[in-house]
Amino acid sequence: MSKGFAYPIYVTRPLLPDLNRLQAKMAEIWESKWLTNCGSQHARLEERLTGYLGVPCLSLFNNGTIALLTACQALGLSGEVITTPFTFAATPHVLAWSNIRPVFCDIDPHSLNIDPARIEPLITRRTSAIMPVHVFGHPCDVDSIRDIADKHRLKVVYDAAHACGVGLNGVGIGNFGDVTMFSFHATKLFHTVEGGALACKDGCLKENFELLKNFGIQDEDTVLLPGINGKMNEVQAAIGLLVLDELAAEQARRKRLIETYANCLRPVEGVSFYRDPIGVDYNGQYFVVRISEKEFGCSRDQVYEKLKEYNVFARKYFHPLCSDFPSYRRLPSANHANLPVAAQVAREVLSLPLFGELTTAQVEKICSILASFRRPLKAYPPASQGSCGKGAADSGPDAGKLISNL
């Protein structure tokens, strides 16, 4: 195998609209002298995204984290909220900043989303809500989660940071739960550089979001609530409008690359990946594989390091688990004994490069590099077990042990 790429291949690249179109947009904003506080770009983006996401109400924010924080405030969440440890740091941090204790629930081994069968035993008198994450853009089991929430009178706030544009049986992913948060960070498929939104069902809740994201100011003489500054500015909104124009083409390119990955990696023993069930319209946000050390012959960490030697920069999303962060690891729910699936998954996942500018030839090359690392343990004498390609650190004779110790 030739020695990798001559240039670095990163896990993602932002969708960048044409600079001339951006300049025309900036000229519009300069002309208006209206830079923030819900101007015309903001109004246009809100309207277009409401349609694109197919949700009744949408409120734009300066980022997804502040949006999620505002959702907690608007719904009056308190006490404990049940969430997943397999997510980005923002999810539990928002709870901590709201004086809420995150309660970590184990995940489904296939979708990697919160496992509904594990939620009920975690509910206490202090539980106010469930905060599931549509991780990597794959929809949660929304029906089971709704049933549990209804039975126990809990709110449901979805973190759909990865799921912009995902559909479930023809319904936009923002229609489930009381509130759904979207992130429009530059690393997300649709972005406004930094940005986010909250989707909800009724206009009253949206009004509350609008108040809270603007310091609680109702009018010149009334500050009704202790709000925050969560407003999306006009430059962000304008960039969002331009990115939105290019989104469908980007998604089509990404979906082709996902098929290439799937076809190339399907025959590789020890590498697995999740495909959504029928009825899910996937958005092409990520392509994530799991490396089974036992079957592949080397660990995810070894694959990650080895790929770098070939100029391929994959990412270990999500490792470490949020429940292993110093701020949360002492919580009773953070104990790995309660999170066996999440603990194993965090050791096996790897996000591979996925963005529209990649070519199918590049993806094929990434796959053959990855496949070349495979060292089936049984085919080798003990001395070379787990050698994981030339020059890699030896994983030792206990290679498969971590998994069986779970």
Ligand SMILES: *Cc1c(COP(=O)(O)O)cnc(C)c1O
């Ligand atoms: C990106 C992300 C967020 C935070 O969104 P920001 O817009 O960056 O604040 C929250 N949750 C998850 C799962 C994310 O990936």
